[in-house]
Amino acid sequence: MKTIKILLSFALIATLFTSCYTEVVVDDFNDFIEEPSISLNQLLNSHELWYVDINNTLGYGETPFLQKAFTVSFINGVVYANNNISGLGTNGAGFGIDVGEYDAYDMILDVDHDIDGYSTFDVYEVDYNTIELYNPNNDTSYFLDGYQRSNFDYDFVFYDNIHYFLQEYEAWEKTYTSEFGALNEFDNENYLQFLAGGNDSTFRSSQDDYGLNANNLFWDYTGVYGVGDVTGNAFLKTLTLDYDFLDNEYFELSVINDSKIELFHPASETVYEFEGRGYIQYLKSDDKTKKENVQSDKLRKHRKDKVINPRENTRKV
Numbered sequence: 001m002k003t004i005k006i007l008l009s010f011a012l013i014a015t016l017f018t019s020c021y022t023e024v025v026v027d028d029f030n031d032f033i034e035e036p037s038i039s040l041n042q043l044l045n046s047h048e049l050w051y052v053d054i055n056n057t058l059g060y061g062e063t064p065f066l067q068k069a070f071t072v073s074f075i076n077g078v079v080y081a082n083n084n085i086s087g088l089g090t091n092g093a094g095f096g097i098d099v100g101e102y103d104a105y106d107m108i109l110d111v112d113h114d115i116d117g118y119s120t121f122d123v124y125e126v127d128y129n130t131i132e133l134y135n136p137n138n139d140t141s142y143f144l145d146g147y148q149r150s151n152f153d154y155d156f157v158f159y160d161n162i163h164y165f166l167q168e169y170e171a172w173e174k175t176y177t178s179e180f181g182a183l184n185e186f187d188n189e190n191y192l193q194f195l196a197g198g199n200d201s202t203f204r205s206s207q208d209d210y211g212l213n214a215n216n217l218f219w220d221y222t223g224v225y226g227v228g229d230v231t232g233n234a235f236l237k238t239l240t241l242d243y244d245f246l247d248n249e250y251f252e253l254s255v256i257n258d259s260k261i262e263l264f265h266p267a268s269e270t271v272y273e274f275e276g277r278g279y280i281q282y283l284k285s286d287d288k289t290k291k292e293n294v295q296s297d298k299l300r301k302h303r304k305d306k307v308i309n310p311r312e313n314t315r316k317v
Contacts, residue, residue: 008221047146061138089154170214170278181270
């Protein structure tokens, strides 16, 4: 009987040891099993639009095609971008225009841009709707926030980047001056131009007659301009033109459509309308020479618009 008990004890211990050992092995094995992750192509396609958050860029280098784009999209090997504020949300059904091709593999993204050429990136998934594109050639990271077209706030991006919208026409021609309002020096200014590149804040004005081609205008004055926000009104901006001989001219800026703006001059209570002449399509597919010249001028900068409280002067309707 004692012998049987001893044999049973050994059998029980062996069973328990085997069970424990099997459990440990299974646990250890499970520790090394990872849920299959999505491919880079699936990650890039998980959102229709990737907003380039230019103010969160890390590094001192520049990748031109990202520096110019407000959004990029990766669709079946083709890179699309919204490089213009005018037409944002309607160009290319919201995707923008075809700017190049891409290849995605092993969390590496290779882009062959039509103008800027080849770039390669290491891609990191930051969270469920943010990716990092790290360019090892210039040691700079761009952070892209993912959206679907249905939930992307095109209006916010438009009004948050009005200064770029002003730069997208070769000239703005005055087409309307209200009958009400006091006479003032700005009544004589018939054209405005907002230049891209450099410090991104240079404007020119002309008193030439109406109806001229932008290339034939004589610019009487060159100065500095600034665009500001208005507290409590996302759709109203301020525009300040620095004239040495007139001091500053201050306006409330409203957008009527993709090619027309309204300027309300509180000092005189005059309303002006300007229409854009000579639309500049960044990376226009049928004009390589022109787009190279234009593209080199327009680069988005790290910036923060000044917030300005509305003046006491209220617009008379």
